[in-house]
Amino acid sequence: RRASSASSATTKTTVLAPYVELIERIGTGHRTRPLAVCIGWFGAEVRYVRKYAEMYVDASCDALVIAPPSAATLVPSVADAYAGAVARATRDVAEKRDVILHVASNGGFIFGGTMMLRENMTLFDRVRGVVFDCAPGDLRPDIIARAMTAVVRGASATNAPAPRVLDALAATLLQTKYIQDRLRIIDEAWGKVDGASMPADDASLMNCPTMFIYSEADVLISPREIEIFARTREKKTGREVKMRKFDTAAHCEIGRDHYVEYKAHVRD
DSSP, rough: OOOOOOTSEEEEEEEEEETTTEEEEESSSTTTSEEEEOOOOOOOOOHHHHHHHHHHHTOOOOOEEEEOTTTTHHOOOOOOOHHHHHHHHHHTTTTTTTEEEEEEHHHHHHHHHHTTTOTOOOTTTTTEEEEEOOOOOOHHHHHHHHHHHHHTSSOOSSOOOOOHHHHHHHHHHOOOOHHHHHHHHHHHHTTTOOOOTTTTSSGGGGGSSSEEEETTOOOSSSSHHHHHHHHHHHHOOOSOOOOOOEEEEOOTTTTTHHHHHHHHHHHO
């Protein structure tokens, strides 16, 4: 995987919590620079999410790396506990800072939504832009099962059927009412569907431009579903929505396969 151009001589990395890192540029403007909050995909390792965060560091931002454990994506009790740990660890990080929110795949979308639901989460108070990477799509058992398969095998997701045991597990998870309820509330929190948890029209999350970076070749998240959400968000926010579609990149591998172009987009 391509190494970032961010130099360790000009940055400082601090581990704030398990799977959470803060990358800060060394020099003037400490704690006044914009902060990029990068939330990884289902099963993402910190070292890979860090590569995306470092793109923002190269653009004179500081960056927060969050790689939620797999269980913190689909198990609400685990998600709440981990989100609480992230909230406590980052309480002062985003204070008075403009924030760029970068979420990857449905995993980042789901955990980001979980964080939004916390009353003491300050990371979303001053969001000035949102970047969705290969997200969001409609969750179905086969998508979850194939994502699990990719994590277990340490390989890219494919359109091949997942092992039956993972198919059965994914179906059971999505049939569980408290998981269904949580996923609906998260969709509301993002403005994907209408509901009581939808943010106010003047909330910073709903009052900022958005960029969607996605691929026509994605085998997990349908590009059509991403485009539907993009139109929904544009209509609800009235703010600029940019679509950056690639033709051949695999799911959540656009930044790896098209590093220079991807980096130019997030700097935009």
